[in-house]
Amino acid sequence: xxxxxxxxxxxxxxxxxxxxxxxxxxxxxxxxxxxxxxxxxxxxxxxxxxxxxxxxxxxxxxxxxxxxxxxxxxxxxxxxxxxxxxxxxxxxxxxxxxxxxxxxxxxxxxxxxxxxxxxxxxxxxxxxxxxxxxxxxxxxxxxxxxxxxxxxxxxxxxxxxxxxxxxxxxxxxxxxxxxxxxxxxxxxxxxxxxxxxxxxxxxxxxxxxxxxxxxxxxxxxxxxxxxxxxxxxxxxxxxxxxxxxxxxxxxxxxxxxxxxxxxxxxxxxxxxxxxxxxxxxxxxxxxxxxxxxxxxxxxxxxxxxxxxxxxxxxxxxxxxxxxxxxxxxxxxxx
Numbered sequence: 001x002x003x004x005x006x007x008x009x010x011x012x013x014x015x016x017x018x019x020x021x022x023x024x025x026x027x028x029x030x031x032x033x034x035x036x037x038x039x040x041x042x043x044x045x046x047x048x049x050x051x052x053x054x055x056x057x058x059x060x061x062x063x064x065x066x067x068x069x070x071x072x073x074x075x076x077x078x079x080x081x082x083x084x085x086x087x088x089x090x091x092x093x094x095x096x097x098x099x100x101x102x103x104x105x106x107x108x109x110x111x112x113x114x115x116x117x118x119x120x121x122x123x124x125x126x127x128x129x130x131x132x133x134x135x136x137x138x139x140x141x142x143x144x145x146x147x148x149x150x151x152x153x154x155x156x157x158x159x160x161x162x163x164x165x166x167x168x169x170x171x172x173x174x175x176x177x178x179x180x181x182x183x184x185x186x187x188x189x190x191x192x193x194x195x196x197x198x199x200x201x202x203x204x205x206x207x208x209x210x211x212x213x214x215x216x217x218x219x220x221x222x223x224x225x226x227x228x229x230x231x232x233x234x235x236x237x238x239x240x241x242x243x244x245x246x247x248x249x250x251x252x253x254x255x256x257x258x259x260x261x262x263x264x265x266x267x268x269x270x271x272x273x274x275x276x277x278x279x280x281x282x283x284x285x286x287x288x289x290x291x292x293x294x295x296x297x298x299x300x301x302x303x304x305x306x307x308x309x310x311x312x313x314x315x316x317x318x319x320x321x322x323x324x325x326x327x328x329x330x331x332x333x334x
Contacts (some may be wrong), residue, residue, distance in 0.1 A: 001213070003027045004066045004109075006100055007073030008044060009034050011170045012115060012163075012170070015206035016070060017044045023210065030062060035328050038172035052096050056270055059100060063107035068213050071097050071114045071148075074254035076275075077137040078179070083273035097144060101151045101158070111157045113212045114148045116163040117141045118198060121223040122289055129283055137275030149219055157218035161208055164224060164291065167309035168202025169316045173328045178317040180238060185321070190239070190248045193256035196230035198223070198291040201309040204301045211299040222299055225291035227306045237307055241314035257282035 007013040008029025008144065017027040018041040028045045040046075047062060051073070074093035081088040097114065104112055117139045123131040132139045145160050167174055171234055184190055200208075204226050216222065230246035235248050251259075263278040276284075320327055 001067040002028070002065055003068045003070065003213075004028045004030065004062060004104075005070040005072055006030045006096070007071065007115075009038065009040055010072055010165070011168070011173055011176075011202060012205050012209070013070065013072035013170070014044070014170060015202045016038050016072065016209035017041045017206075019203075019210045021205040025237045026085070028034045028062070028066070033300055035172055038328055039170055050099060052092070056099065056103060060107055060113075061101040063100075063103045063109055064244060066104070066107070066109050067099065068111040068113070069104040069109050070209060071100060071112070072209070076117070078176070080267075080272045080274070082271055084136075085273040086136045086140060089137065089275070093140060094144050094147060097282045098147055101148065105151055105156050108172060110157070111213050112148070112151070112159070113209055113216070114144070114158065115209075116145055116159045116160050116162050116221070118162045118223050118289065118291065119284075120160075120221065121162045121291065126287075130280075131284065135276050136273070136279040140275075145221055145235055152219045157216070159212045159216040159218065159249070160221040161205070161212060162221055162223040163205060163317055164198035164200060164289070166200055166202055166205060167313045169312050170202075175313045175317040177238070178321065180235075181242065181314055181317040181321055182217055184235065184238060184244070184246070185242065185318070188246060188247055191251050192231050192235055192248060193253060194231070194250050195286045196228060196288045196290065198225040198228050199234075199306060200224050200226040200301070201306055202223065203303040203309075204304050207302055208296070208299045211301075215298050215300065217298060220298075223291045224296050224299070224301070226301060226304060228288070228290035229306070230288075234310065237310045238314040241311040245313060253282065253286045260285065264333050268328040 005013045008017050009031045020027050021041050021043050029047050030049045030051050120141045123138050148158050232248050258333050260278045260282045
């Protein structure tokens with residue numbers, strides 16, 4: 001297959017590219033200029049293109065001759081924007097996807113895989129939490145899914161992968177988990193709420209993207225999971241990766257809610273509208289956002305060592321923090 005990836009030089013896009021190249025496929029990436037220190041698959045073709053601002057004719061040209069398209073781009077809730085944050089998500093996540101899917105379908109591409117968030121899964125599964133109403137980021141992900149599926153028909157397959165917490169590294173890129181490393185490094189005791197999360201490794205996501213093309217069902221969203229793990233266990237693995245021996249104490253939900261709500265004052269002071277509303281996010285943060293592995297059984301995720309991946313992510317983030325190393329961050333592409 002000839003496969004085009006928007007976001008092909010990113011953590012997940014490059015991992016998927018490597019998997020598909022190893023299976024004999026030709027992979028192309030739409031990308032902005034990248035750091036020479038960023039590790040990328042050797043045989044991936046790079047096309048310098050800002051797909052947000054490129055003309056529709058330009059996008060059509062890149063889609064020509066492609067069999068499949070993967071959207072592995074955009075921003076998540078960690079990137080801060082001034083209000084209204086929904087406009088930023090529209091600009092970076094939704095409008096580009098619409099334009100690229102329009103081009104893909106027009107140029108005869110047969111399959112598309114869109115990377116989303118497992119928050120969408122819980123928004124649909126737990127309507128009582130009103131996640132769409134309370135959180136602009138989650139609302140944008142649901143909107144993204146609905147738009148993606150609006151393109152699906154008998155001649156054009158569209159699949160969405162709802163991604164949970166992901167562990168693994170790309171050399172030269174700042175790990176997502178730097179925020180946890182910075183938080184855990186100073187205090188002698190770690191206070192954290194109860195709850196837990198589904199998680200996967202970067203390699204498993206790369207395989208899931210490829211297998212979505214091979215085995216996925218048109219018009220279906222797949223929440224991914226390899227391991228469901230309590231926060232306390234994850235934090236202990238993170239501390240071990242940083243060679244730290246600290247106590248981890250689980251705090252009650254009401255105390256966690258107060259701590260999360262205090263974040264709103266900082267956002268207000270900076271003039272930021274968060275994608276996840278601190279006033280109500282504690283209800284999700286203190287839940288066990290676990291996923292049944294049977295829900296992604298079609299994608300045949302390989303076994304992988306999640307603890308090793310956590311260790312790699314945290315130790316690399318800790319190394320970058322201590323050495324003040326210059327690495328690529330999500331914000332660098334904005």
